Amino acid sequence: MTGGAAAKVEAASVERVFRxxxxxxxxxxxxxxxxxxxxxxxxQEAFVVACDRWRSDGxxxxxxxxxxxxxxNRAIDDLRRSARGRALHEQLGAVATTSRGSCMDEWRDDxxxxxxxLRLIFTCCHPALRTEHAVALxxxxxxxxxxxxVARSFLVSExxxxxxxxxxxxxIRAAKIPYRVPEEADLxxxxxxxxxxxxxxxxxxxxxxxxxxxxxxxxxxxxxxxxLMPDEPEAAGLVALMLLNESRLPAHTAGGALVxxxxxxxxxxxxxxxxxxxxxxxxxxxxxxxxxFQLQAAIQAVHCAAASFQATDWPQIVALYDHLFSMxxxxxxxxxxAIAVAEIDGxxxxxxxxxxxxxxxxxxHLMHAARGTMLRRLGQPDxxxxxxxxxxxxxxxxxxxxxxxxxIRDLAKDTALKQPPGEPTN
Amino acid sequence: xxxxxxxxYVAEGERGGAPNTPEQMQAFxxxxxxxxxxxxxxxxxxxxxxxxxxxAATVLRRGGGELVMTDGPFVESKEHIGGFYxxxxxxxxxxxxxxxxxxxxxxxxxxxxxxxxxxRVKA
Numbered sequence: 001m002t003g004g005a006a007a008k009v010e011a012a013s014v015e016r017v018f019r020x021x022x023x024x025x026x027x028x029x030x031x032x033x034x035x036x037x038x039x040x041x042x043x044q045e046a047f048v049v050a051c052d053r054w055r056s057d058g059x060x061x062x063x064x065x066x067x068x069x070x071x072x073n074r075a076i077d078d079l080r081r082s083a084r085g086r087a088l089h090e091q092l093g094a095v096a097t098t099s100r101g102s103c104m105d106e107w108r109d110d111x112x113x114x115x116x117x118l119r120l121i122f123t124c125c126h127p128a129l130r131t132e133h134a135v136a137l138x139x140x141x142x143x144x145x146x147x148x149x150v151a152r153s154f155l156v157s158e159x160x161x162x163x164x165x166x167x168x169x170x171x172i173r174a175a176k177i178p179y180r181v182p183e184e185a186d187l188x189x190x191x192x193x194x195x196x197x198x199x200x201x202x203x204x205x206x207x208x209x210x211x212x213x214x215x216x217x218x219x220x221x222x223x224x225x226x227x228l229m230p231d232e233p234e235a236a237g238l239v240a241l242m243l244l245n246e247s248r249l250p251a252h253t254a255g256g257a258l259v260x261x262x263x264x265x266x267x268x269x270x271x272x273x274x275x276x277x278x279x280x281x282x283x284x285x286x287x288x289x290x291x292x293f294q295l296q297a298a299i300q301a302v303h304c305a306a307a308s309f310q311a312t313d314w315p316q317i318v319a320l321y322d323h324l325f326s327m328x329x330x331x332x333x334x335x336x337x338a339i340a341v342a343e344i345d346g347x348x349x350x351x352x353x354x355x356x357x358x359x360x361x362x363x364x365h366l367m368h369a370a371r372g373t374m375l376r377r378l379g380q381p382d383x384x385x386x387x388x389x390x391x392x393x394x395x396x397x398x399x400x401x402x403x404x405x406x407x408i409r410d411l412a413k414d415t416a417l418k419q420p421p422g423e424p425t426n
Numbered sequence: 427x428x429x430x431x432x433x434x435y436v437a438e439g440e441r442g443g444a445p446n447t448p449e450q451m452q453a454f455x456x457x458x459x460x461x462x463x464x465x466x467x468x469x470x471x472x473x474x475x476x477x478x479x480x481x482a483a484t485v486l487r488r489g490g491g492e493l494v495m496t497d498g499p500f501v502e503s504k505e506h507i508g509g510f511y512x513x514x515x516x517x518x519x520x521x522x523x524x525x526x527x528x529x530x531x532x533x534x535x536x537x538x539x540x541x542x543x544x545x546r547v548k549a
Contacts, residue, residue, distance in 0.1 A: 128518060128538075175540045176428050178517040186519070 014054045018047055021064035022144025023224070027116035028068050030123075030179060033075055036169050040141065042075035043067060049074075117142070118228040119179050121221070125194040126177045133168035134197045135204075140165055143201075143217045153204060153211050191229070195238045195293060198222045202242050207397050218242060233287050237294030240280035244300035247274035258403040262309040274304050295324040314343040331360040339370050347377040365394035369404060381411045427514055429472060429541040430521040434534050436508035457531040465513065470524060474511035508534075512541075 022043060029039030046067045060066040124137040132154070139145045139153070151161035171177065182190040198218050205214030219242050225235045251268035252259060259265075281301040284294045299320045306312040321337035334357050342350035351374040354367065361367035372387035385408050392404035445454050465471035480499040487494050499506060511528065515521035518538070525536045 126518075128522070174542070175521075175538075176517040178519050182519065 023142035027120035240297035243277035476509035
């Protein structure tokens with residue numbers, strides 16, 4: 001390779017276009033051949049051809065159509081060559097394998113081809129698959145990430161991730177997990193499973209700069225779900241939730257250190273992303289079919305609408321948490337509600353709630369961090385230090401650990417200043 | 427079309443979801459009978475039933491040419507298979523829909539497991 005600057009740019013855009021077309025291509029190939037591994041391998045081979053061809057001939061007008069055609073032809077050739085393939089070929093009959101050639105004319109960006117992606121999302125995120133397998137499969141097949149990239153994102157070795165993917169595909173085949181959009185009656189549960197997988201991918205992308213691409217991938221896939229299922233407000237709610245979180249990220253760290261919402265420089269928030277998120281939340285409210293993701297997005301929208309931490313509409317936030325808790329009564333929602341309550345009724349009231357849910361969330365660092373914050377505000381530095389230490393011990397990322405260690409150091413300063421115990425200063 | 431094993435596990439001394447009073451028992455039996463009739467009518471039912479306690483089981487194995495019998499189940503465990511259905515279903519979603527009905531009828535968890543092969547092995 002000569003490695004000129006122009007060629008490098010070209011390679012990067014080939015990679016980008018390919019990744020965007022990957023999900024569509026695999027999905028269509030799965031429909032044509034009924035076999036995920038075959039589809040995955042054929043699309044991989046098509047990528048090798050694309051890298052070569054596109055760099056000299058340019059990117060075709062319909063990259064996904066080009067990949068489907070190339071991958072289909074590869075798959076047919078492979079099928080004819082192998083014994084297993086010949087058996088499969090007979091099983092499949094004429095539908096997929098009648099002729100090599102172009103399927104560009106049958107390629108359209110709507111209709112059955114569009115639905116292919118949706119079918120594949122529902123297969124990958126089937127609730128009968130364990131979540132970590134669904135996440136890995138979604139990133140590999142729909143996100144177009146390589147096995148090595150998926151492995152890196154979840155801090156497991158490449159062979160371990162490969163094994164995970166093989167197991168997931170084995171279960172799909174052996175148990176006959178169907179390749180179709182679920183029926184109306186099953187849709188709420190199944191869609192929730194899809195959206196949870198995408199949200200988990202997004203949140204994993206928050207764990208460090210090297211995982212940032214997971215966030216854009218999750219947003220891209222969630223937007224695709226909204227596109228494909230415009231009648232499902234929860235999908236839109238998830239997009240809004242991710243966008244509103246995304247808009248605050250520029251202020252979320254300073255010099256690598258975590259900055260709490262109350263201390264963030266709000267001028268750094270990304271206004272364009274923020275207003276898109278707000279617009280989606282407003283549209284969701286107009287539809288009047290609230291669900292857990294829409295309510296979480298609404299809570300973030302209230303935070304994002306405030307000019308300062310003090311100016312936040314806390315009663316509105318607590319009301320939204322109440323609504324959310326009535327739908328999904330989890331201790332984590334109770335925790336977040338308690339943190340909001342502290343801004344209205346003070347840290348004492350919040351601490352009472354936190355102590356009540358503490359046994360259930362004993363392994364969750366944010367519960368201990370919240371207790372530490374309340375205890376500090378109540379002028380109990382020793383108890384606060386203990387809580388922050390426990391939180392630091394449980395924290396999953398280095399950034400969180402550093403932040404909590406700083407909290408403990410600040411406590412020592414509080415004590416040195418001999419602040420009178422009792423009422424908080426803010 | 428595939429075949430699936432829907433099995434239920436019961437803890438030692440417990441009778442899977444079976445109620446205590448005669449009235450509850452009657453309602454339980456009716457739910458199960460209705461469900462089995464529904465399975466039968468739709469061509470879903472292949473075979474099924476409730477098993478005796480594991481104490482009634484015998485394990486056979488070849489040990490040095492001798493046929494050895496052991497009193498009791500394969501694995502000494504607190505939980506044992508209590509009963510099962512074998513059903514026909516087009517895919518996992520269809521099998522899960524039946525499993526949900528079984529869960530509701532017997533008020534007990536169900537494991538859904540696909541068969542690799544069924545019927546008589548032909549030489």
